[in-house]
Amino acid sequence: MNGWTGLKKYFKGTNFLTLMFSMMREVTIDNTPPAMTVEVTTDQPAYAPGDEVTVLVNLRNFASNDHGYSYMNFTVQYDSEVFDNSEYLVQSAYSDSAFTPGNEVSNIFQFNFMNPVDGGIYFGMNSTMRGIDIQVETNSKHTQIPAVDQTLVTFKLRVKEHTLASASTISLANEFTRIRTSEAGNSVYLYSPDITVHTSEPVAIIPTPQVSVYSMGPNVNAHRLA
Structure with a gap:
C-alpha cells in the first residue's frame, strides 16, 4: 500500500500524466486531408x-496526387413536401431520360452508372425528407473514375403545384457517402474519407402571381347574357 502511495506521489510531482494525455490527443487527431469537395446545386436559384x-452533383478540389476511384455512392436529400419526382421514376428508379451521367463517367464501356433510386432517407423515422441514391462503378479494376473537377450527375425534380412561398435546401446526406479505391497491387477496399460538403444554397419557391378578375377595371364591358 505504501508503495502505491509513493508511486502516486511520484506521478503527481512530474508531468507524466500531462505528457500521456498529450500523446493520446496527438494519436487521435486525424490530419488526413479531405479527399474532395461535394457540392449540390440547381440550375436556377428560384422556381414557381x-x-x-x-x-x-459536383465534385471539386480533389487531394493532390489522387489517382481516382473505382466506386462512388452519394445520397442527395430533398423535402418531399416541396419537391416531387414521381413522373421521372419507374419502380422507384429514374428512367434513362430523366438523369444524365457527367462527361467523366458517361462511357458505358468503362463505367456502370446505375439509375439513381429514390427512397426514404431516415429509415424508421417519420420524416418528409427523401434521398436519391447515386452510384457509379468502374467496369474494371484497372479503370478509375478520374479525380478531376466534374459534374457527376444531373437529375430532375419538380416543385409541387400547391407549394406555398418558402425556401427548401437540396443537399448531400454525407452520412451515407461511400467511396472505394484501388491501391496496393489492385487490392480493393472500402473507406470513408473526409468529404468536405459545400453548403447548398436554399432553393426559393416563388408563388405564381394570381390575376384577379376585378383587376380589369370598371370601364371594361363584360359579356352578358341577353
Whole structure:
C-alpha cells in the first residue's frame, strides 16, 4: 500500500500524466486531408410551383496526387413536401431520360452508372425528407473514375403545384457517402474519407402571381347574357 502511495506521489510531482494525455490527443487527431469537395446545386436559384428543377452533383478540389476511384455512392436529400419526382421514376428508379451521367463517367464501356433510386432517407423515422441514391462503378479494376473537377450527375425534380412561398435546401446526406479505391497491387477496399460538403444554397419557391378578375377595371364591358 505504501508503495502505491509513493508511486502516486511520484506521478503527481512530474508531468507524466500531462505528457500521456498529450500523446493520446496527438494519436487521435486525424490530419488526413479531405479527399474532395461535394457540392449540390440547381440550375436556377428560384422556381414557381410546377417548375422543373435540374439538380447537379459536383465534385471539386480533389487531394493532390489522387489517382481516382473505382466506386462512388452519394445520397442527395430533398423535402418531399416541396419537391416531387414521381413522373421521372419507374419502380422507384429514374428512367434513362430523366438523369444524365457527367462527361467523366458517361462511357458505358468503362463505367456502370446505375439509375439513381429514390427512397426514404431516415429509415424508421417519420420524416418528409427523401434521398436519391447515386452510384457509379468502374467496369474494371484497372479503370478509375478520374479525380478531376466534374459534374457527376444531373437529375430532375419538380416543385409541387400547391407549394406555398418558402425556401427548401437540396443537399448531400454525407452520412451515407461511400467511396472505394484501388491501391496496393489492385487490392480493393472500402473507406470513408473526409468529404468536405459545400453548403447548398436554399432553393426559393416563388408563388405564381394570381390575376384577379376585378383587376380589369370598371370601364371594361363584360359579356352578358341577353
